[in-house]
Amino acid sequence: MIARSQQVVETADWRAQLRDAYRSPAQLLADLGIAADAVALAPDSPFPFRVTRAFAARMRPGDVDDALLRQVLPLSVEDEDVAGYSADPLQETSHYADGALIRKYQGRALLMVTGACAIHCRYCFRREFPYGESVGNAALSAALGALAADTSLHEVILSGGDPLVLDDAQLASLVTRLDALPHVRRLRIHSRLPVVLPARITSRLLDVLATARMNTALVIHANHAQELDSEVRAALAALKRAGVTLLNQAVLLRGVNDDAMTLAALCETLFEAGVLPYYVHVLDRVRGTAHFDAGDLRAAHIEQALRARLPGYLVPRFVREVPGADSKLPLSAL
Ligand SMILES: *Cc1c(COP(=O)(O)O)cnc(C)c1O
Numbered sequence: 001m002i003a004r005s006q007q008v009v010e011t012a013d014w015r016a017q018l019r020d021a022y023r024s025p026a027q028l029l030a031d032l033g034i035a036a037d038a039v040a041l042a043p044d045s046p047f048p049f050r051v052t053r054a055f056a057a058r059m060r061p062g063d064v065d066d067a068l069l070r071q072v073l074p075l076s077v078e079d080e081d082v083a084g085y086s087a088d089p090l091q092e093t094s095h096y097a098d099g100a101l102i103r104k105y106q107g108r109a110l111l112m113v114t115g116a117c118a119i120h121c122r123y124c125f126r127r128e129f130p131y132g133e134s135v136g137n138a139a140l141s142a143a144l145g146a147l148a149a150d151t152s153l154h155e156v157i158l159s160g161g162d163p164l165v166l167d168d169a170q171l172a173s174l175v176t177r178l179d180a181l182p183h184v185r186r187l188r189i190h191s192r193l194p195v196v197l198p199a200r201i202t203s204r205l206l207d208v209l210a211t212a213r214m215n216t217a218l219v220i221h222a223n224h225a226q227e228l229d230s231e232v233r234a235a236l237a238a239l240k241r242a243g244v245t246l247l248n249q250a251v252l253l254r255g256v257n258d259d260a261m262t263l264a265a266l267c268e269t270l271f272e273a274g275v276l277p278y279y280v281h282v283l284d285r286v287r288g289t290a291h292f293d294a295g296d297l298r299a300a301h302i303e304q305a306l307r308a309r310l311p312g313y314l315v316p317r318f319v320r321e322v323p324g325a326d327s328k329l330p331l332s333a334l
C-alpha cells in the first residue's frame with residue numbers, strides 16, 4: 001500500500017513538472033537575470049519554446065552564452081535562409097509511409113511513439129517535421145503488425161519526439177506487446193528525459209524495464225557535462241541497477257561543446273554516471289540551425305584530439321547521417 005501511494009506521488013510529480021515547463025524565453029531570461037535586450041530573439045517560431053525547470057536550474061545565472069541556454073534559446077538568426085539548409089535534409093518524411101515505423105537499417109527499426117518532447121532543442125532535425133504531438137493508436141497498431149511480420153528485425157528503437165513522454169501504463173503495455181514477438185531481442189529507448197526531467201525515472205518505469213524479456217538499452221542525450229547534476233546521476237544509477245545499458249549521444253554544437261576539452265569533460269562525467277559515450281552527431285543541415293554548425297573540418301580535429309586524450313572506450317563515434325546510406329557514416333569516411 002505504501003509503495004503504491006508513493007508511486008502515485010511520483011507520477012503526479014513528473015507530469016506536473018512537464019506541464020510546468022517554461023513556455024516563454026522572456027520569462028527564462030528574467031529568471032536567469034539576463035536583460036531582455038542582451039539577445040536578439042526570434043519572433044514566434046513554429047517550433048515553440050519549451051524548457052523544463054529542472055534543465056533551466058543548471059544554467060548559469062547572468063550568462064547569455066551559457067552552454068545549456070544556447071541549446072534552447074530561439075535566436076532571430078534562425079529565420080535567415082542559409083544555402084544548403086532545408087526542412088528535411090534526411091528525407092525522413094519519405095520513410096514515414098508505414099505510419100509510426102521507420103525502417104532504414106538492417107535488423108533494427110525506429111518506432112515513433114509520440115511527437116512530443118519535454119524540451120525543444122533549437123538544433124533538432126525534427127523542428128520542421130510535419131507530424132503533431134501524438135501518434136494515433138491505429139498507426140501504432142499498424143507498426144506493431146509490421147514488426148510482428150518482419151522476423152529480420154531484432155531490435156526495436158523507441159523514438160519520437162521523446163518516448164518517455166508516454167506514461168508508465170502506456171510503456172508497460174508497449175513492452176508487453178514487444179516482449180511477445182520472439183524475434184525482437186533488444187529494446188532500445190532514445191530519450192532526453194533522464195537528463196531534462198529526471199523525475200520521469202519512476203519506480204514503475206524501472207520495474208517495467210527490469211522485468212522485460214528483451215535486453216534493454218537507453219540512449220540518453222547530453223551535450224555538456226553541466227547537464228549532469230546530482231538528480232540526473234541518481235536517475236541514471238537507478239536505471240543501471242535495473243539492468244539497463246546506458247549510452248549517450250550528443251550533437252556537436254558551435255558555442256556549446258565544439259572543443260576537445262568540453263567534450264572530454266562530458267565523456268568522463270558520463271562514465272562516472274555509468275554511461276558510455278556512443279555517438280557525436282555532426283549537425284544535420286536543417287533550416288534554422290546553421291548558427292550551430294561547427295564545420296566538418298573542426299569536427300574531425302576534435303575527434304582526433306579526443307582519441308589522443310581519452311581511453312578508446314570513452315571516445316564517441318563522430319557520425320553523419322546521409323540519406324540512402326545503410327548506417328550512420330563515420331565522419332572520417334566522408
Ligand atoms: C539512427 C537510426 C537508427 C539506429 O542506428 P544505430 O547506428 O544502430 O544507432 C535506426 N533507425 C533509424 C531510422 C535511425 O535514424
Ligand code: SF4
Binds near residue numbers: 118119125126160
Ligand atoms: S527530439 Fe530530442 S533533440 Fe529534438 S527537441 Fe526533442 S529532446 Fe530535443
